Amino acid sequence: MWNTVFPYILSGISVGGQYALIAIGYTMVYGILRLINFAHGDVFMVSGIIMVYMAASGAPLWLCIPLVLILTALIGFVIERVAYKPLRTAPRMSAMISAIGVSYTLQNLVLYITGGLNQIYPTIPWISDSVTLFGATTKVVTVVTPILTLILVVALVLLINHTKIGMAMRAVSRDFETSQLMGIKINSVISTTFVIGTFLAGVASLLYFTNYTTVIQTSGAMPGLKAFVAAVFGGIGSIPGAVIGAFIIGIAENIIKGLDIILFKAGIIPGPMGLATFSDAFTFALLIIILAVKPTGLFGEKTTDKV
Numbered sequence: 001m002w003n004t005v006f007p008y009i010l011s012g013i014s015v016g017g018q019y020a021l022i023a024i025g026y027t028m029v030y031g032i033l034r035l036i037n038f039a040h041g042d043v044f045m046v047s048g049i050i051m052v053y054m055a056a057s058g059a060p061l062w063l064c065i066p067l068v069l070i071l072t073a074l075i076g077f078v079i080e081r082v083a084y085k086p087l088r089t090a091p092r093m094s095a096m097i098s099a100i101g102v103s104y105t106l107q108n109l110v111l112y113i114t115g116g117l118n119q120i121y122p123t124i125p126w127i128s129d130s131v132t133l134f135g136a137t138t139k140v141v142t143v144v145t146p147i148l149t150l151i152l153v154v155a156l157v158l159l160i161n162h163t164k165i166g167m168a169m170r171a172v173s174r175d176f177e178t179s180q181l182m183g184i185k186i187n188s189v190i191s192t193t194f195v196i197g198t199f200l201a202g203v204a205s206l207l208y209f210t211n212y213t214t215v216i217q218t219s220g221a222m223p224g225l226k227a228f229v230a231a232v233f234g235g236i237g238s239i240p241g242a243v244i245g246a247f248i249i250g251i252a253e254n255i256i257k258g259l260d261i262i263l264f265k266a267g268i269i270p271g272p273m274g275l276a277t278f279s280d281a282f283t284f285a286l287l288i289i290i291l292a293v294k295p296t297g298l299f300g301e302k303t304t305d306k307v
Contacts, residue, residue, distance in 0.1 A: 111217040
C-alpha cells in the first residue's frame, strides 16, 4: 500500500513547492498593494517560453537558466511600471481590470509568436534524470523542488525581517499612506516586490516545466489559479500561509489523481472510477469549505476597515 501511495505524496510535495513559489508572488503583491495580480500565472508561462526559445537558439543551458530568471524578473518590473504604477491612486477595480488586460496581452503575444503550437521544454541535465527513492522512481526535480522551495522561502523571510528593504515592505503593507509620509520610497518598494515575486515564478517555471514539458499560451492559467487559491487558502498576505496552503493543495490533488489505483489495489473498488477528473475541482471545493469556516484563510489576520 505504501509503495502505491508514496509516489503520489512525493509528486504532490513537488508540485506543491512549485505552487508555493508562484503563490508567494500573489501574496506579496496583495500584502502591499491589496491587488490581485492576475497576470502572475502568465508571467510564469512566459518564463517557460523564453527558456524554450533561448535553448533553441543554441545558447548553453548554464547561461540560459540565469538569463531566463533575470528576464522574468525584468518582465515583472516592466508590468508594474507600465500597467499598475499609473493606476496607484485609481479605484482598486481599475488596477484589477488592468491586471486582467496584462494577462490576456501576454497570452495573445505568446499565441502570435508560437502560432498556438506546443513548445517542448528543453531537458535540463541532472534535475531531469530519474532517481529511485524508497522504492519509487521519480525525477530528481521532484526531490529538489521542496528543498529548494524551503531554502528560498527562508531566504525571503530573512530578507523581509532583517534588511532595510524588508522593513520598508512591512511598513508599506501595514500602512501605505503613513509609510509615504515617513519618507519610504513607495515606488522602489513596490517594484522590488514585483521583481522578487516574478523571480520566484521564474524558478517555479523552471521546476514545473521540467516535469510537464509542454508549454503553450495557456500553460500558466491553471498553475497560476491554483497558486492563487493556495495564497487565499493560507491567508492572503501571509507568506508561510501561502506555502503551507500550496503544499496541502499539491498533495491533495495528486492523491486524488491516484485514488483509483490506490482503492483498486486495496480491493475497495473493482475498477477505475475516473476520480482524477475531479482533482482540479477538489482544489476549489476545498477553498470554499475553508473560507466558509475561516474567511481570512488559515493564517490570515482579521482586518478592520478605517472610517
